[in-house]
Structure formats: structure tokens, C-alpha cells
Amino acid sequence: KPITTDMATLTMEVQKFARDKKIEIETLKIREEYRREFLGNVSHELKTPLFTVQGYLLTLLDGAMNDKSLRKKYLQRAEKGVERLIYIVQDLDMITKMEVGDLNLTFSVFNIIEVVQNVFDLLEMKADKKGIMLMFDQKYIKPVMVYADREKIQQVITNLVVNSIKYGKENGTTEVAVEDLVNNKIIVRVKDNGDGIEAKHIPRLFERFYRVDKSGARSEGGSGLGLAIVKHIIEAHEEKIYVESKPGQGSEFSFTLEKTK
Numbered sequence: 001k002p003i004t005t006d007m008a009t010l011t012m013e014v015q016k017f018a019r020d021k022k023i024e025i026e027t028l029k030i031r032e033e034y035r036r037e038f039l040g041n042v043s044h045e046l047k048t049p050l051f052t053v054q055g056y057l058l059t060l061l062d063g064a065m066n067d068k069s070l071r072k073k074y075l076q077r078a079e080k081g082v083e084r085l086i087y088i089v090q091d092l093d094m095i096t097k098m099e100v101g102d103l104n105l106t107f108s109v110f111n112i113i114e115v116v117q118n119v120f121d122l123l124e125m126k127a128d129k130k131g132i133m134l135m136f137d138q139k140y141i142k143p144v145m146v147y148a149d150r151e152k153i154q155q156v157i158t159n160l161v162v163n164s165i166k167y168g169k170e171n172g173t174t175e176v177a178v179e180d181l182v183n184n185k186i187i188v189r190v191k192d193n194g195d196g197i198e199a200k201h202i203p204r205l206f207e208r209f210y211r212v213d214k215s216g217a218r219s220e221g222g223s224g225l226g227l228a229i230v231k232h233i234i235e236a237h238e239e240k241i242y243v244e245s246k247p248g249q250g251s252e253f254s255f256t257l258e259k260t261k
């Protein structure tokens with residue numbers, strides 16, 4: 001770079017340098033704040049199940065162990081807490097990988113119908129417990145071949161169906177549909193007839209740890225990361241995710257995928 005002797009140019013360069021530095025510092029500050037908030041959220045999420053497990057173990061040690069029926073009940077509840085911890089840690093692991101751009105997609109051609117059926121098989125018991133019927137239109141006997149990361153797409157459908165069960169109406173339904181779109185795309189829809197979501201919450205649903213019901217009373221084992229993971233996976237595929245919801249009537253989450261001929 002040539003040495004500038006002109007005072008005005010020099011001043012401009014110094015000012016530009018200062019501006020750039022300021023932006024750099026602001027960016028670092030935002031990142032630091034983000035990191036701190038993330039850690040705060042993580043420890044908060046871990047605390048609840050940890051205290052639950054500790055509570056049951058302490059009660060057992062305190063004498064409940066001698067009561068045969070209590071012993072089993074409390075051990076089962078402690079185990080549920082541990083299960084919840086495992087889910088949270090798995091989700092954290094996944095979201096961290098995604099956020100550092102470490103989400104390696106492994107593309108292959110597969111039948112999306114089969115993946116929906118797999119998810120239903122895995123979640124049937126969970127749905128049954130709440131009397132929720134998992135429905136998949138019978139017209140999908142024919143395979144629908146897509147090009148995507150099979151495992152990650154199964155995770156997306158799982159998260160959406162799990163939510164439809166968690167926030168669905170008792171004895172309600174979860175309906176999955178696969179439809180053709182233009183331009184060789186398909187759309188997968190997951191629809192429930194549960195609580196629905198107020199419009200003001202919709203823009204924030206896909207944020208990490210965002211929950212409509214802050215009390216956590218209804219958070220039935222979720223990490224608050226499910227939809228953030230879904231969004232990351234769909235966006236890594238360069239596809240789109242949509243949500244439509246009417247409070248009191250239900251919600252529909254849908255996403256697009258690339259079809260193969």
C-alpha cells in the first residue's frame with residue numbers, strides 16, 4: 001500500500017479503521033452474549049431433571065427403599081429423569097454441531113413413505129398413551145423417492161410427530177401427508193388438532209429453547225431444541241419449512257424436499 005501523506009485521506013483511513021474495529025468489537029460482544037445466554041439456558045434445562053432424579057434417590061435413601069411398591073415407582077421416575085437428561089444432551093450435541101457448521105449431510109435416494117412409517121412404528125406407543133391416532137393416508141402405497149439425508153429427515157419427522165403428540169389433544173389425531181409440488185418438489189405435512197399456537201409466538205418457535213408455555217408444566221420431556229434442530233436440518237438441505245396454526249384448533253408443520261424421478 002502506498003504511504004499517504006495527504007492529511008485528509010489519512011484521517012479518513014484512521015476513521016475507517018476505527019469504524020471497522022468498533023464493528024468487530026460489537027460482533028464479538030454479541031457473540032459473547034449469545035454464548036452466555038446459551039450456557040445459561042443449558043444449565044437451566046439440565047437442572048430440572050437433575051433435581052428430579054436427586055429427589056427420588058434421596059427419598060429412596062430416606063426409607064422409601066424399604067417399601068416394595070414405592071421402591072419400584074420411585075426408581076422408574078428417577079429413570080425417566082435420566083432418560084430426559086439423555087435426550088437433552090443428545091439434542092445439545094446435535095445443535096452444537098449444526099451451529100458450528102459441522103452438520104455433514106449424507107445424501108441418498110430413499111422412499112419418504114417408508115421413513116414416515118418407521119417414525120409411526122417408533123412413536124405408536126407414545127401416541128397410544130394419549131389416545132392419539134397416527135394417520136397416514138392409504139393412497140401412499142406407492143413409493144415416493146426423494147434425494148436427501150435419510151437419517152436427518154427421519155429426525156425431522158420424528159421431532160414434528162413427537163410435538164404433535166405432546167401438544168395434541170387427548171384422543172386426537174396426527175395426520176401426515178406427502179404431496180407433490182411443482183418443480184420436482186414434494187411437501188411433507190404433519191398436522192394435529194391440538195392446542196394450536198398464537199400468532200405472536202410463531203416467528204420465535206424455531207429459536208433454541210423457545211417455548212410458548214414458559215412454566216414447563218407441559219414440556220413433557222422436551223429440550224426446547226426440537227424445532228431449532230428441524231429448522232437447521234431443513235435449511236442445510238436448502239429446503240423450506242412452514243407452520244400454520246389456529247389457537248384451539250391445531251397446527252400444521254410442513255417442509256419441502258427434492259424428488260427424484
Ligand code: ADP
Nearest residue numbers: 163164167211212213222223224225226227251
Ligand atoms: P419442546 O421441547 O419445548 O417441545 P420444540 O423446539 O420442539 O421444543 O418446540 C418449541 C415450542 O413450540 C414448544 O414448547 C411448544 O410451545 C411449541 N410447539 C411445537 N410444536 C407444537 C404443536 N404441534 N402444537 C402446539 N405447540 C407446539
